Amino acid sequence: MAELFAKPLRYAIPFTVSGLFCALLGIFSTSPAYRQLGQQEAVLTLSFSHSGQLKYSCNPIDAKALSKLQPYMRPKMDCPRERAVVSVEIDMDQQALYRVATPPQGLQVDGPATVYRKLNIPAGHHHFSARLADSADGVFHDAKDIEVDLLPGQVMVIDFLTGRGGFVFSIG
């Protein structure tokens, strides 16, 4: 058996150890704080899930090719499923802020293109332009501009919803 310390020390050490252990837990369970945003910064979140246009048009299937198929499996048109890459450009105050070209998801490359991007930007008054190209020709058919005042910490979300006419800007 180990030779024990004299009594005051023998009791002081467990108290000190317990105190240090608790101090360690108490301090590092909340601090130092994690900085996720700079001072005077706001957040722009670009998030959309949009299916691009079909990349190729439908073509009629000739009779010879049709005859090789079962009678109940003879579509008149061959429509490839592959969709176009969706490209988005965001400008802030006439300066390019973010560019992205997202391919469709899925093994058949026919799913929606999904983007989520969080950008920390300076708070204040800004002009944003958003453009989207979702066809094989790469032309930006959809575009929308907005002027906003963003407070520090405020979140502006840029979404693209076809059912709501294209770009949707929402400010938290």
Place this chain on the structure above:
Amino acid sequence: MIDKGNLQLKPLTTTGQKIFLALENLFNRSFGEALNPFYFLGAIANFLFWIIVFSGLYLYIFFETSVVHAYASVQALSQTQPYVGGLLRSLHRYASDALVLVIALHMTRHVVFNRYQGLRWFSWVSGILILWLTYASGINGYMLAWDRLSQFLVTTTAQWFDALPILGGAMARNFISNAQVSDRMFSLLSFIHIGLPLCLMTLLWVHTQRIPSARTIPPRGLMYGLLLSLSVLSVIKPAFSQSQADMGIVVETVAFDWFYLPIYALIEPWGPITVWLLLLGSTALLVAMPWIYLGTSKHLKSARMAVPQDDRLISLYAGETLLDAGLRVGLPMPFECRNGGCGLCKCTVTHGEVSLLPYQAWALSTQERASGITLMCCAQALGDLEISYLPQEGTAPLAIHRYTARVTSLAALSTHVMLVGLQMDSGSRLVFQAGQYINIILSDGAKRSFSFANACTDSGYIELHVARVRGGRFSSWVFDRMVVGELIEFEGPVGSFTLRENSDKPIIFVAGATGFAPVKSILEHAFETGIQRPMVLYWGVRSQQDLYLLKQVEHWLAMHKHFSFIPVLSAPLAQDNWTGRTGALLEAILADYPDLSAYQVYACGSVRMAQSAQTSFEKHGLMASECFSDAFHLAPQATLHDPSRSLAMGEAPHG
């Protein structure tokens, strides 16, 4: 020399050991080794887990799984019932933080002291799973409070998982605005927060399955001290929520739990893919560690440990401590800390060598080490060995497994030796070492010992050579009444008269009469396993008819060039026309081998013969550690433990 001294470890682990040993010494001198938290890290982690479970169950009663009420219900715990709900909430958090800290210490200690390789790989790998599940549970718990930290965690987690190709960015869209967050998310998070701890609970059980007599509850003093400390901390610094989550606002800073969330601080600056690679890479490295050579245990091999006092021969796994091996088979070995701190688990190594993991200097003195005493919790075998120890007080004698077998053959090998063939009952399997024996249990519970006369096979066949003993109960039964098909009850296997395979010395087998049986068992094993050491068998009997399996021996002679055979007859009959060796068996051997210093001897016969052999052979240079007899011990100079057993002859003298 009994032990090889401390292992030569790499500088990093050596430094780590010094730090741990110094801290543990400090704690031993203040807490006492029975309460030293370093010796109970696993048990403390288990205790913390149960604090978390029970405090969590209370918190869950008041938790509302909805967007609107989740935050308020958690805050209400601290505000409306600070000394119950608030205290338990804080306890829940701090116990969770302490759990991570203790697991980290637990793992570090095992790495530093090299207690994660060999048989312990299982606990190590399951421990890694426990660590990650603990993290997942804790992070998931922080999401439930639905404050700013929850907001940060759900959005960052979603982004992190979205980086995986399969999700492709769809997950984070659930958190782009308050409208996107639904009550169902809280139901899902709650479900996970119950499911993960249930998985943890199962894993904790699995984790200790390969650790014999694993301590899962710390000493009471430690439990009370820990609970008190965490409660005091909970009162001094209660856990509170940060402001309520609002997806429309991102606050500059969040109070951060660095025990659980350090990896979250890396996701933004390093990118989610890098963090995934870091996590998966570190996990793969951790999992592979037991098989990565760190310069610590490559010299350790599987071996056997004979424990004569318990009639046990235990197969040791590479790197397994003597204590773990003994506890694994249920030996009543004394222990407390299992870490070389208390000095309770001392044993004497009577034969063989061990290497010692680090221990506290006062737990084992230099004089003790020099006299062959070692700490079982720190000792790893360097080869076959034999030990003795003082069992825990009040422990019952160790039970030996009982079996039944059917007599499948009875063949008279000579006028006074019967071969009894036994077949194990279907479904039961007996694994034994060549040279061991069984105790046949008679109708009144009396026991008769017989050596196996064959090597262990998968077929479950057992061969015994039973010598007729005048008035012997069992031998009379065998010779006069036993019929094929009868059932026999026996216990075993026991004994440590087995081949030491970690030596390359030539072997001299000394068999007196039916002492041939265990020698035959060992020889069959040696031939089957391809052992090429020179082996000579001296079989001493009265007359030629007593060489009851001569044809078998001649067959071995023809098949194995490294085997030779010298029969010695003490009283050959006239009709034997014997031209071979005659006289006393031991004298014949000594005439052929005047210097036995380079040999290993296995002697089996009468007690008197075995004892004489040891004395005579040692005078001719045979090392005491190289002489083995079928007397339940490897040390020939020791007193026989069971004089009632007639060595390999079958019938006890008083039978």
